[in-house]
Amino acid sequence: MRALHTAATGMMAQELNVQVISNNIANMRTTGYKRQRVEFQDLLYEHVRRVGTQTSEQGNILPAGIELGSGVKTVGTPRVQTQGTLLPTDKPLDVAIRGEGFFKISLPDGRTAYTRDGSFALDAQGRVVTANGFVVQPGLTVAQNAKNLTINAQGQVSVLLPGSTTPTTVGQIGLTRFINKAGLNPIGDNLFTDTPASGTPQDGIANTDGFGDMQQSNLEQANVEVVTEISDLIAAQRAYEMNAKVVSAADQMMQSTANMFR
Amino acid sequence: MENGSLIGLSRQIALQRELDVVANNIANLGTTGYKAAGVVFREFLMPAARTNEHGGTDRKLSFVQDRATWQDFSQGPVEQTGNPLDVALNGDAFLVVQTPRGERYTRNGALQVNAAGELVTSEGHRVVGESGPITLQAGDKDVSISADGTISVREGKNTTDSIRGKLRLVSFADPQRLQKDGTSTFVAPTGVQPQPAALGTRVVQGVIEKSNVRSVIEMTRMIEVTRSYTQVAGILQQQSDMRRSAIEKLAEVPA
Numbered sequence: 001m002r003a004l005h006t007a008a009t010g011m012m013a014q015e016l017n018v019q020v021i022s023n024n025i026a027n028m029r030t031t032g033y034k035r036q037r038v039e040f041q042d043l044l045y046e047h048v049r050r051v052g053t054q055t056s057e058q059g060n061i062l063p064a065g066i067e068l069g070s071g072v073k074t075v076g077t078p079r080v081q082t083q084g085t086l087l088p089t090d091k092p093l094d095v096a097i098r099g100e101g102f103f104k105i106s107l108p109d110g111r112t113a114y115t116r117d118g119s120f121a122l123d124a125q126g127r128v129v130t131a132n133g134f135v136v137q138p139g140l141t142v143a144q145n146a147k148n149l150t151i152n153a154q155g156q157v158s159v160l161l162p163g164s165t166t167p168t169t170v171g172q173i174g175l176t177r178f179i180n181k182a183g184l185n186p187i188g189d190n191l192f193t194d195t196p197a198s199g200t201p202q203d204g205i206a207n208t209d210g211f212g213d214m215q216q217s218n219l220e221q222a223n224v225e226v227v228t229e230i231s232d233l234i235a236a237q238r239a240y241e242m243n244a245k246v247v248s249a250a251d252q253m254m255q256s257t258a259n260m261f262r
Numbered sequence: 263m264e265n266g267s268l269i270g271l272s273r274q275i276a277l278q279r280e281l282d283v284v285a286n287n288i289a290n291l292g293t294t295g296y297k298a299a300g301v302v303f304r305e306f307l308m309p310a311a312r313t314n315e316h317g318g319t320d321r322k323l324s325f326v327q328d329r330a331t332w333q334d335f336s337q338g339p340v341e342q343t344g345n346p347l348d349v350a351l352n353g354d355a356f357l358v359v360q361t362p363r364g365e366r367y368t369r370n371g372a373l374q375v376n377a378a379g380e381l382v383t384s385e386g387h388r389v390v391g392e393s394g395p396i397t398l399q400a401g402d403k404d405v406s407i408s409a410d411g412t413i414s415v416r417e418g419k420n421t422t423d424s425i426r427g428k429l430r431l432v433s434f435a436d437p438q439r440l441q442k443d444g445t446s447t448f449v450a451p452t453g454v455q456p457q458p459a460a461l462g463t464r465v466v467q468g469v470i471e472k473s474n475v476r477s478v479i480e481m482t483r484m485i486e487v488t489r490s491y492t493q494v495a496g497i498l499q500q501q502s503d504m505r506r507s508a509i510e511k512l513a514e515v516p517a
Binding site: 001002003004006007009010013014017037038039040041042043044045047048049050051052061062063064065066067068069070071072075076078080081082099100177179180182183196197198199202210235236238239242243245246249250252253256257259260 | 274277278279281282283284285286288289290291292293294296299301302328329330331332343344345370372374375376377378379384385398399400402403416417436438439440441442443444445446451452453454477480481484485487488491492495498499502
């Protein structure tokens with residue numbers, strides 16, 4: 001009976017849905033996290049009686065046919081790239097992007113990754129690094145005795161050196177954008193790498209040409225809305241149960257067939 | 263076999279088909295833009311005897327046959343996603359998708375952008391605009407899709423909107439003749455031509471249309487199917503018992 005397999009695809013799809021929802025909830029306090037959504041589509045149909053088939057030589061045609069579907073499949077888990085709320089932190093090296101763009105990070109293996117998580121720090125050499133110690137491009141070094149570090153909306157980092165009353169510019173943190181942000185490849189640690197689907201990275205400067213601006217001493221929170229996730233979770237759980245009910249209904253029908261004529 | 267068994271069998275086959283349709287509806291409870299299907303049965307009358315030469319007419323035998331599945335094209339519930347590239351259609355219309363196998367029609371408005379900046383479905387097929395594919399450019403931001411499907415963006419530092427295209431919306435005189443083609447799309451059989459959608463059709467941005475499967479109705483249909491199936495199985499069982507006892511009684515040859 002086809003219904004058994006159809007319901008099984010439904011159960012698998014809802015299981016994956018719960019996985020994605022639980023990952024969203026687990027990351028509801030992760031800086032720069034973008035929630036994922038599961039995208040489902042129906043599977044192929046068997047046309048038992050094809051609509052539009054001729055039923056007579058006079059050219060009469062079937063107005064509707066019999067179509068039996070074979071279930072559901074998951075096509076993707078695109079990220080919803082909306083802006084997260086900004087949380088003030090009072091830490092001078094926390095930067096949030098308000099609008100379009102990603103920070104560019106050099107990975108230890110030489111690759112380049114991109115992130116919305118701007119919780120930066122200084123390492124022992126005075127370089128601006130991520131929470132994992134990866135260098136933020138273009139690689140700014142802040143002198144040991146510098147104080148009053150400021151980052152303006154364009155990403156320019158300036159400090160006050162001892163004996164000076166005017167700020168000295170250290171450098172500028174650049175931003176990168178992609179035509180298809182949903183096509184970025186998540187590699188964990190809040191980092192993404194570019195893929196053929198994301199398009200080539202386009203470097204630029206914050207607050208110009210459609211790039212977002214930088215907000216010092218702020219962090220971008222995850223854009224997960226707990227109420228939405230919980231209601232999605234309930235819906236997914238119920239849908240799973242209903243598919244399980246279909247399995248038992250199909251089982252019951254097969255059982256009554258098996259018990260016939262004994 | 264006697265006619266009674268065959269009539270019962272025709273009902274059981276039809277019920278299995280109906281359960282298949284119900285199972286597919288329930289499996290697609292969460293599928294964006296899915297339209298529920300139903301089954302249409304018809305009575306299939308047959309004379310009991312081969313000839314009608316006898317004086318009185320025979321009683322007709324009534325079999326059941328599944329004639330068609332129909333699509334419920336009613337509007338599904340709308341979920342707010344806040345994603346600027348998600349659209350739902352309010353009204354009797356479809357988006358047009360260009361697939362390698364030809365034009366397909368869909369109510370699934372969870373759109374995405376591919377590496378070339380073109381507006382595509384989650385399968386990666388291009389969404390057709392009034393004048394070809396809709397392509398966004400690298401500096402575009404603040405995508406807004408108006409109620410008539412016009413897609414406008416803010417380009418770079420510009421303060422005015424630039425128009426990138428207009429979604430092509432179509433409708434059909436008789437949507438029941440559309441065939442489901444998987445991947446949330448419909449295909450028009452030969453002879454069925456799409457027409458421009460009616461004027462009242464609105465495109466809503468930032469929301470998607472969920473599946474219009476009503477789970478309570480599907481569950482009741484499922485219970486109805488299993489119960490009827492068991493009942494028919496019971497009738498078949500009784501007929502079999504009857505036949506067995508007849509054979510036993512009649513075959514008792516007195517010694």
